[in-house]
Amino acid sequence: MPELPEVETVRRGLEPAMVGARFTKVMQRRPDLRFPFPERFAERLEGQEVRALGRRAKYLLADLSSGEVLIMHLGMSGRFLVTKGGETRMPGEFHHEHGGLGAHDHVVFQLSNGASVTYNDARRFGFMDLVPRSEIETCKHFAGMGIEPLGNELSGETIAALFAGRRTPLKAALLDQRLIAGLGNIYVCEALFRTGLHPEAPAGSLAAKSGKPTEKAHQLAEVIRDVLSEAVTAGGSTLRDHAQVDGSLGYFQHSFRVYDREGEPCVTPQCTGTVSRLVQSGRSTFYCPVCQKASRTR
DNA sequence: AAGCGAACCTGGCTGC
């Protein structure tokens, strides 16, 4: 469940359980996820205090008293469940009876405040790494990463500058984490719909010849911010599994206007269009062919 | 260089 709003939802859920607590025991139950765990993973965590829990794009960053940062990425199916001390593990099909570990519980963090944090990831596209605080900006995960869409950098001007001259479809440009980092398939579809932009329009069409942003570029920047912050407020989107660390669901999926709505009527008032699906670089794009017509040329 | 498709892995749903 991992685009920016879901990761931010997880961060907010983990924060009270982890920040200010020490790792008393870390159980790493397999040698790798998408990548091998770093050397001596558990030993480097045990005894360390979590000073802060941050987020960059779709990555969670736990600042440790050792000076290292625990980097966590959820991939496609990664999720965290927090169990407070004394509680028996419950909600969710992933966790077998009373406190036992489920099939894909790969890491369990026990904390000095009595809480347990379990990382579950059926597909194992997620990963964890440990990097010195001083090397965070330049480490392989973040070097070359694009701007934060909820930060101050996102504007019509930056979109025009980043997209100018690119013939790649808008959909692909928005998914490119080297340009803007944190958007994924759902929120790109939703943002393009709200802006009335065709997903196959060339990314460069948002920059005028002068290099200045078009009106649509300004709108797109605002819409991206709106969609993401609305989704964060809703606790993210829940598609197949819980989005929040206490097992409860996000509910932004009820606000989807095009994502996963192929064949349904367009929600725009007066619009007679039907939501269509097309495949771009191997991924489903949902859009309204009537509302989203903007500049397919150039 | 940019832009596709495939690959990584498991599970859930659809349809025969």
Add this chain to the structure above:
DNA sequence: TGCAGCCAGGTTCGCT
């Protein structure tokens, strides 16, 4: 009921 086929919120690799 069983099984094949397709699809899934992400990222990276390798081939045009």
